[in-house]
Amino acid sequence: MTSATQRNASGAGGCPFHGGDEPALAPDGCPVSPRAAAFDPFERPYQLDPAEALRWSREQEPVFYSPRLGYWVVSRYDDIKAIFRDNLTFSPSIALEKITPASREAQAVLESYDYGMNRTLVNEDEPAHMARRRELLEAFSPEALEAHAPVVRRLVREKLDAIIDRGRADLVAEMFWEVPLTVALHFLGVPEEDMEQLRRFSVAHTLNTWGRPSPEQQVEVAEGVGKFWQYSGEVLRKMQARPEGHGWMYDMIEKNRQKPDVVTDNYLHSMMMAIIVAAHETTALATANAFRQLLSRPEVWTDLCDNPALIPAAAEECLRHSGSVVAWRRIATRDAEVGGVTIPEGGKILMVTASANHDPAHFENPDELDIYRDNAVDHLTFGYGSHQCMGKNLGRMEMRIFLEEFTRRLPHLELEEQEFTFLPNTSFRGPEALWVRWDPAQNPERRDPAVRDAQRDFPVGAPSRQDIAREMVVAKVHAAAEGVLQLALEDPHGRRVPEWSPGSHVDLIVDDYVRKYSLCGETDDSYWLQVAVLREESGRGGSAWIHEHLKPGMPLRLRGPKNHFRLDETADRYVLIAGGIGITPIIAMADRLKRLGKPFELHYAGRSRSSMAFIERLERDHGDALRLYPKAEGARLDLAALLAEPRDGTLLYACGPERLLAALEAGTAQWPEGSLRVEHFTAEGALLDPGHEHAFEVELTDSELVVEVAADRTLLQALRAAGVDVPSDCEEGLCGSCQVEVVEGEIDHRDKVLTAAERAGQDRLMSCCSRAKGKKLVLAL
Template structure:
């Protein structure tokens, strides 16, 4: 069974949820010799590991699946790339210190004020393809929108779009894929340019604070016993600029595809908009953009009926947990009235709950509402979907919609 749990295999890339279903039925835990990870399949076991910061460390969350080779290190050295733990790969008490300052800057009020700017951006993008018979949804809306939303928050010009989007895609390839030497060197150049941009953003705001998130993040450290250092500030920007759009691009694409796959649901949502928020949650549950996540056992510990040795690396199948039949009845179906749709683990749980969850939910809701307003009965033509092989992420490269 562990051989099928191969994120780079054709069967997994085609439909990981059938692979997950078989894995759940077979065992709560599997060991993959190929990946060098223990793999957990069930909701309760995965939730237990995520919230247990005593027995499990988050320090492997951002670690590359395969060590960076000399070509990558050469490119990163050119921009003095420094990887420090700040958010998803940080453990208490250091995580608490960083998260407290980030929360102060990235607060609910700032996200709430984003709805109208998000809606205006969505309308502008829809206007560009509204008269077409077909649209490739990823390039037309899902790819640019989340980054442009972040630019409004971070005080960045739209001209940085390609650097941020392409650099983030290169980060996925380098840290969660298995690129060859040529692809590694190419991706390293994009990642280095992205990191250098994040550092320059912090340098600029330290010299000239403004009314934006990076400036608020710097101000959040004022009066603190241990404010974030320039390197930590850069890493926060590098982390949030990546996570805040890369996964949301996937979320928007999965959301619209899943809605269009359910006969009659589009027309029903046009008549009853009260169902939209829960449908967004159902799409997040059914298609987690971060389909797997990682932890490391700090010492020997028992979980999922097996004893993990100290330093064991653990792969948490979030996509499997979200379909677990013990938690979600008919878990493979999108059900607009599902009472526990929001119980999914797509945004994690506990201390490391995703910072950007409110913004991702907002963008999903607004995009769906605006598309419902403009198009009476879109549909999906026959097509195959292509995904970048990754141990953590799942995002369609393209999605054609007949308008």
């Protein structure tokens, strides 16, 4: 080891692996673990399923050096998102660099074509990147993209018309490759010629940049890339000769005339070639992946056919679960810590976004394809931050139209048994063929010709959370305590319910009410989701409606499960504290800790024994750890005594009335930062009150935009209206999903997520509810 590595070996920035006989060494001198040394993205496990191939990394070694690749590999969600956010420390300049160095023979071929692809938006550093990106954004606004929907619909429908009475097809060859390519050319304004030639060019470009072709293949691939470059230049010159044309490239040609120092000649040529690939290949592969995953789950496909409102959510979940973009690359411009490991200056980084999209720390039950998942939009398939894919909404539109046409016109579509093959490379993934079959006699339009044209359109952009709801049935209702109703919910078709983890909750949609309830049954119960509902006479009426109307057999809808109160299982000891109905998430945590063999104590306070839910089960399952404090019996939870001495290695989890949580926050002021984890029930004080608000301005440093936030709009709403994607969930200041970094300005904090110390730091806010105290905020977005 180097001396620096030795100094840090036991802490942050240290080696992730020690020991072994003469292990391989990373560039910083740190030993490489056997699994890291064996990792090769060109071998079968990664090529078939990159997320599964890196499960060991997510669980054990989230940042490791791969000697075979010569890259640092990063596999967890938070680490990859942090890299995306900091494009100064982690430069995108190598994003299009050949991952396998060209042979001299291949290089000579490229030179013979005067190949000179330089910077594009994908691999450009600041400040040039944002200067150019601003010039290119207008065509990607939702309003501009809406104009392309009729063309996409026509192309998909024509292709489907051609095969609908055949009964069998390879959807990749028949539809998924050509339609996105035609749409890309239409968007660019490029003549729709030489489709098959362009397909070969695109394959060559992918292998050249992200593949590992043999020396013989390198020459052949270089020929394809050189011809692609040559072809792109010829098309560009033709377009420049008749500037009256329409399309994105014509807009760029005009920008080139107006601002030749920003949109240069070489930039035009490079973007022409890059966009032809990027605008169609990623969508073609993503659509093939989506149909493969959906059709391999007939029950999910049926749900989609029965409820087409779920199509945007299903497309987004497929992008998360099996997106076409598997990985991106960066290079460290200085020594930088990622996930507790120091990546040295000059270290090349492979961010495996496919792995991040399966990180259980961010996505509940991540390996399940769940079309009801309402945080799928958090996926990193489109990247994140200032380099996020500009064409994401065009790709979404195409995938949705494909799904809408097929679910309406061929709901009886089936996936044939077949062996899937993939173009071997590190970064883009989708089956090379997708064979399906159906019985033309069952085509709905044979019975009703109107089916062919009965299309359903969707707004451009991310899916609406309001459309993502799971159909359930009330299986059982019983009193868990005085004024507390316990509900067991099941799938109407008798299928398994989604897996969930302690701390998870669901949004229950009953009548006109939407309410959040923690899951409180057994986490390994595969067929029931259970919640407990306290009747609140002073509430908004939702709990009273549930108590008075819900009966076994009644249908209802819910969103989730989702978890913003996740149990950290790495602590030495735990103190669990519940007040009243706050026992619901806490009991699931107690069950989990007992199963793990972790020491814990459980303190449960309530009005009376008769009003405290689950006492019998708690005494049965957790009697040794349980302390009860029924107020009617004179028992009192002495927080001062409980919290008097901070305990090393101990985490406190609490849920209950606001006064209890406030007392806990005050009582743990002397405990280590982060020791207390709480869940709030209400968003009191967080919701927008336009009559008492003032407008303010927000400067976005990454996007170089200035956004006005009106008195009657939240910051989150204003950011989205400006085209800036910010993840969110509760939108009430309770979950922390919409946190953004604050560079400058005084914050009016209204959330229930940040600690007092975090608020005092003035470096972050929850964009769904918090605002500026003054006239301006500067955000790192």
